Amino acid sequence: MSAMILKNAVLIDGHGSAQFVKSILVEDDRIAAIEKNADIPQRDGAIVHDLAGKTVMPGMVAGHFHASYHDVGAGPGIASLESAPVYSAYRSLANARLALRHGFTSVVGAGTSFDIDASLAAAIEDGLVEGPRMTPCSRLILSGDDGGSFPWWIAMGEHGPAKCDGVEGMRAMVRGEMNRGARIIKLSIGAGHATPGSTDHCH
The missing domain is CATH 3.20.20.140 (Metal-dependent hydrolases)
Structure with missing residues (x-):
């Protein structure tokens, strides 16, 4: 299973105002979790990208x-x-x-x-x-x-x-x-x- 973590993101999910300092766990091209940075599940071998406040939004x-x-x-x-x-x-x-x-x-x-x-x-x-x-x-x-x-x-x-x-x-x-x-x-x-x-x- 491939895993990627996008940390320190500003999240716009289409259901309210922007959410700051979030981490997103992606597994096999699917979003598996969205949590505060400290609460995001960790995965061995996961690729981690620090977005440094950049915005993540739905396609x-x-x-x-x-x-x-x-x-x-x-x-x-x-x-x-x-x-x-x-x-x-x-x-x-x-x-x-x-x-x-x-x-x-x-x-x-x-x-x-x-x-x-x-x-x-x-x-x-x-x-x-x-x-x-x-x-x-x-x-x-x-x-x-x-x-x-x-x-x-x-x-x-x-x-x-x-x-x-x-x-x-x-x-x-x-x-x-x-x-x-x-x-x-x-x-x-x-x-x-x-x-x-x-x-x-x-x-």
Whole structure:
């Protein structure tokens, strides 16, 4: 069992004001105890870090995370489709690691191409790669009323946004996305971004 002690910390746990001069015992990547410095359980071989008054807080959650996006709008092409699938997957892994190192321990996918969200989430969960806990999103699903947000050729094949119409078409599309690993379905049911069509329907 690996153990680490963070001592002399200022703790913000989200349930009240800051707690000063605390020690935190971490065992096998889980918080096992939070006590005053003198009361923290000792573990043979534990790695001890003196934080000298630095702050410890819960991990943050990113509620809108496009894993494969990079410098959106800075270059040609459509975000998440400007690079080949494998390169986009590497970009997504780099962004997941970046999010974790900046304190985001959970992210909610907001859509990528090539089913990257689902594959990346599975790889993180299986311990193959390092990243935050991830809720994977589907591709963007467009309806026939989404008047031209994307050129018609972008919605062809299995790589990018998908178009469908009608109740049965939508059901089939959602089942397919869930079978591919999505846990959130992203819909565009009216032209443009955050449009009245979607807002009125959801409310």
